[in-house]
Amino acid sequence: MSLEITRALEALAVAACETAYPEEGCGLLIGPVPPDLAAPERAVVVDEVRPLANGWDASAKTNRYAIDPRELARVEAALAPAGRGVVGFFHSHPDAPAWPSPFDLALAWPCVSYWILRVDQGRLSDSRSWRRSDDGRSFVEEAIHLEG
């Protein structure tokens, strides 16, 4: 189980999260949608990173993020004909560990990657990727494979 992403795409997500500091940055991980979406060991392959505005209420953007569901639906509809889709989400934890919060778990979809970037004082200091367990009760960490 792993997240496959290039260094150039990683840099895009890092820049978005460092720029958003001290608020949480967030965005979509896009790639080919495999036929075996639910295969537990499959790799999530990312070929596009799309940073989005944090849609959460201004008072709590330092520890919450929200992605506009209408925007998400628009993106999915545009990608679907080419067999591509949203294969994961990234967001940052400003000055906090790159472990998912209970809030992250409550909102997590199955079968997609949750890449969390820890940003300390505006600079990336750690990043980890997670997938929700089948029973929805926890996250399992996956390897991040950087290519290119």
Ligand SMILES: [Zn+2]
């Ligand atoms: Zn989080």
